[in-house]
Amino acid sequence: MSEAYRHRVRSGGCQCGAIRFHATELRDNPHVCYCRMCQKAMGNLFAALVGVRHHHLTWTRGEPAEFMSSDSAARGYCRDCGTPLYYRGVGGEHLSMAIGAF
Numbered sequence: 001m002s003e004a005y006r007h008r009v010r011s012g013g014c015q016c017g018a019i020r021f022h023a024t025e026l027r028d029n030p031h032v033c034y035c036r037m038c039q040k041a042m043g044n045l046f047a048a049l050v051g052v053r054h055h056h057l058t059w060t061r062g063e064p065a066e067f068m069s070s071d072s073a074a075r076g077y078c079r080d081c082g083t084p085l086y087y088r089g090v091g092g093e094h095l096s097m098a099i100g101a102f
């Protein structure tokens, strides 16, 4: 993947607009996850995700709520409209952001 892709500034948010975010760099790992937890969290057959390191992400409006989907994983979402926004491993260096939220 090109440097231009990774360094492009990306913004996004939830469906209702209560949460907005801004990423200054994306990790080079866009992927789909078919695990059962992602299926349930997204209400879909898979989750399309891309990593954003914590220090590359700013919440520019609102703050996401989190649901602990296991002892080691949290799922961020909008508490007002329910849009799934990310998955993160506890203590991990990045959020796996929902690509469709950008």
Ligand SMILES: [Zn+2]
Pocket (backbone or CB within 6 Å): 014, 015, 016, 017, 018, 019, 078, 079, 080, 081, 082, 083
């Ligand atoms: Zn919302």
Ligand SMILES: [Zn+2]
Pocket (backbone or CB within 6 Å): 033, 034, 035, 036, 037, 038, 039, 047
């Ligand atoms: Zn998964």
